[in-house]
Amino acid sequence: MRDFSSDHSWLSLNTATVRKQGDLLQIIDACARHGIRAIDPWRDQVAAVGLDRAVRAVRDAGLELSGYCRGGMFTSDASRRGEVRDDNRRCVDEAKALGAPCVVLVVGGLPQYSRPGSEASKDIVAARGQIEEALADMLDYAKQAELPLAIEPLHPAYAADRACVNTTKQALDICDRLDPARSGMLGVALDVYHIWWDPELMDQIARAGKDRLLAFHVCDWLVPTRDILNDRGMMGDGVIDIKSARAAVEAQGFAGYSEIEIFSNDWWGRPMDEVLRTCIERHKTVV
Template identity: 45%
Template structure:
């Protein structure tokens, strides 16, 4: 397992960790000044700016774009809505290419409004991903399927385990082109009894594209907006990183914390300093 002491160049900050409170250009500067090697910007922030100028700024500061967050949800109630969702993701992939992103993070979406048909929603996800794969190849940006905790199956992601994600990868890309894989976020997968085996399988298939860290608080108050800082919860972060690195992952470790009641209320410089300390001490 890599030693992170003095190696913030191996670490990345997802801009959601700072709560989207400042213009993206300022957030980029903060992350670079704090010594991190990477950044993962969100579409909502890029859409409010000039993607070409943002790409220039990131490149000038020698930051790696570890991922571009996130996809438009795929499942829809009509074929026209589904086609629009796919096209929105194609446009986002082109922006990801402009940014030089290592991957495009896909949070695939939950059940369409009023639907109870989980099988249909999952079939739409597979179909949409297959349609996007050609664009990903053209752009040179791999699709990183991010399974979300099952609590989000209704509204955010009907993709809920790494094993599910790998099944989709094999179905749409059985020649293992390198253009589709998984984003492993500990917040969403730490509970999975098959976690170690699934990470190992992803490694054998060379599909480990991203690794996100935070912590699951024992007394979580909000499953979306109350993630913990690394070391404040119950996840065995060193064990997970040891597993993923032994499986072949050698990319940056990305911090992604949604925390409306705590970390998003703190000074951004304090948040970055604590992220730096925890990455080197408890991850």
């Protein structure tokens, strides 16, 4: 396993971690100040400053990307499926322009939550089928752009509203069906917040192998967790054995960034520089 204790060259900042403290341009400037060399921006943050401006800012700061958040939210009623398709194709185009190595996919839950205004449904089996069908279409488009797609399994608490793909096994089963040749164009983004509890995790990481391990995200699970969405912990403040998870993905050959992604009302209330200094210190000591 790589030694992160002496520097933070393999730290990437998911820009949601400090989204309340500044816009994307301010976050990029802060990363440059702190010697953080990679980011994973969110589409709404890019849209707020404009894609062309975001591309220039990333380039001028000498930053790399560890991913692009997020595509997906595939489930909707029939009248909106063309809209969903077009939106995901735009996501691929944006990621390509920014130089992202992959698009991170949060696949969606029940239609009324994934795409508000859609007809309500409780049929999670149908939702999963629709996700796979829409993902196959997006994969065809992504292949033309040579832009890999990374399915992110989310904790089961998010099955209704954000993602009804909830385990690494589920995500890899989809990869097997849609990309049996293991082309490198479809894989997984593994966030320890969502997968740490899974008794099959280590076996599934081994099953994924290097070609399907496209991104690795870190934060921590607090006890108690006051808000399932916006109370993630800074690494080291919770119960996740982050180093064991990183050792497992690196044993398969993953050599990319450890991306810090923290949705936290607590950390959003602190100055950006304080958050980034803490991320760097925990990256060296905990991750």
